[in-house]
């Protein structure tokens with residue numbers, strides 16, 4: 171037997187060494203599904219399948235990257251297999267077959283903000299007096315539904331039959347207009363990357379023959395999260411040979427809000443008659459307490475396929491439960507614990523999860539304050555910054571001169587006296603002359619319109635010169651040269667004197683990103699780079715990945731860490747306040763918690779806060795209802811958390827009165843007990859110097875909230891503090 175299979179149990183072996191025909195592995199977290207996929211790829215290659223005939227897809231770039239790494243470690247030839255995300259695979263095929271769809275190979279990929287701009291413009295045209303924000307929201311969710319469910323604008327009849335209740339007024343016509351406009355810009359949005367591949371597979375025999383013959387084996391990880399469009403792509407790609415191998419877990423289906431349907435995995439054998447199926451029951455990832463907590467809690471879901479999950483691992487540490495008084499304190503607690511445990515858990519082995527991106531701010535601040543290295547995964551924020559978008563828009567226009575959205579972004583940035591009126595003229599003329607926007611600007615420049623033509627001429631000449639100068643250059647020089655040519659630093663300095671340094675730093679970071687990319691992919695063009703960052707958009711490509719990992723629970727799927735902090739375990743965040751009314755959605759929140767808990771190999775802490783600052787208000791949250799569903803013997807509840815939970819249990823009916831006397835509106839700190847006031851300098855025998863941040867009264871006792879210079883936030887009894895003589899500036 172192949173030595174590759176040695177590290178698998180009996181059921182895993184059977185799956186990994188299966189040769190032909192459809193196969194599904196349906197099993198709980200940490201049971202080795204991804205290990206089966208990676209072993210199987212190597213096994214297939216060892217048994218004569220050529221690497222380039224293998225396609226393995228998953229959902230996030232990080233998961234795809236890890237899978238690739240794991241396979242290549244056991245089988246170097248696998249470098250030539252396609253192991254990637256759905257979106258990257260599709261983008262690659264679309265570059266290859268763009269002309270079949272009437273696109274040019276250099277098409278732009280529009281991110282959410284680009285496509286919002288385009289949609290807004292079309293909505294305004296169609297409803298000059300309409301409530302645009304509302305219409306936009308309706309239209310966006312409609313577009314999302316149609317694109318993830320495989321409907322094209324030409325499927326009008328099917329649309330009306332199958333989802334008439336979801337179509338906003340004029341929605342289908344607007345869908346068509348939107349797709350036309352994208353085509354005019356030689357651009358596709360994220361949804362189109364998948365939808366257009368499906369279009370080729372459905373309607374273009376040549377391309378569908380080529381693609382379905384290209385791959386002899388198709389493998390999909392996290393199959394429970396495929397939407398209809400992805401499912402049909404996969405089905406068509408594997409139709410000819412039937413070698414479709416999927417693994418998944420319905421308990422980890424967390425993307426139904428994005429159109430994913432776990433039915434794809436549950437009904438697999440019905441869709442593919444003759445498909446083999448195996449279940450795996452042993453978890454190899456987590457310690458005993460973690461497996462027990464996760465499986466007990468997820469069993470509360472009604473809509474799930476019954477599964478067993480056991481482990482032979484020792485029960486290990488208990489799961490910590492901590493509830494702090496507010497979000498800052500929670501962050502402080504987490505970061506302090508990371509520091510203390512460092513000898514056992516080096517920073518690289520630690521992850522912090524949260525439900526929503528906005529929770530990362532206080533965590534980041536605390537990490538920075540303590541000089542702890544960290545990486546945020548899946549943060550789109552960097553590429554959404556104004557200065558980064560400006561620079562990228564220039565590069566996009568150079569590569570694709572039809573990209574109207576990017577042209578309108580840069581035509582007057584830096585300021586060149588081309589105002590809103592002039593831009594309107596360009597847009598109007600682009601529409602009536604039915605030409606690419608850049609060509610129209612060129613014509614208008616020649617038409618001697620007083621005042622504006624010379625400005626258009628300047629812009630056109632500038633872009634021509636840039637094109638000549640930049641496109642031939644080595645990638646690492648591109649950004650610097652561009653900045654100089656358009657005098658961007660001067661513009662930033664003038665317009666944003668206060669943020670000049672930050673913004674310039676960001677641009678430098680972009681410069682190092684392009685240099686890193688050029689080193690990794692020496693053959694790549696500017697177009698390749700733009701495409702790669704549009705698809706990846708994770709910050710890990712900019713910084714070297716090291717230190718503590720921060721990410722949302724959604725992003726954490728499929729990954730594992732020795733030490734995990736799962737923050738925000740509160741009603742309102744987990745379950746999220748938007749999901750508590752609906753049972754289906756509540757079950758999805760429970761699955762999200764299940765995913766989070768099962769990422770931890772050795773040690774897990776659940777943390778929450780009794781209130782959180784949002785803008786200038788505090789939102790008061792009760793502890794997550796899911797806490798009560800965890801087996802108590804697996805938990806180690808901190809003193810403060812116990813008080814909070816007891817207070818809730820004691821007065822289940824009216825928890826707010828017993829414990830949280832303050833509502834969001836009326837919440838304010840209690841009057842101070844001594845001569846201390848906010849801003850006073852104090853000292854403490856253990857913590858040293860600090861500054862009073864506020865006061866808090868609980869159970870009749872007032873405590874002072876102090877931010878210590880060396881220890882961060884602490885709540886201290888006033889009697890333990892001394893007023894410090896001088897006030898240090900900090």
Ligand SMILES: Nc1ncnc2c1ncn2[C@@H]1O[C@H](COP(=O)(O)OP(=O)(O)OP(=O)(O)O)[C@@H](O)[C@H]1O
Nearest residue numbers: 177178179198199200201202203204205454455728
């Ligand atoms: N037979 C085995 N013996 C020892 N360790 C194993 C075995 N199978 C898997 N593992 C290890 O268990 C951990 C979990 O495996 P893997 O990530 O493949 O699980 P998974 O089912 O894909 O989990 P998830 O549902 O979270 O994606 C990994 O560290 C893996 O290396």
Ligand SMILES: [Mg+2]
Nearest residue numbers: 203204391728
């Ligand atoms: Mg996995």
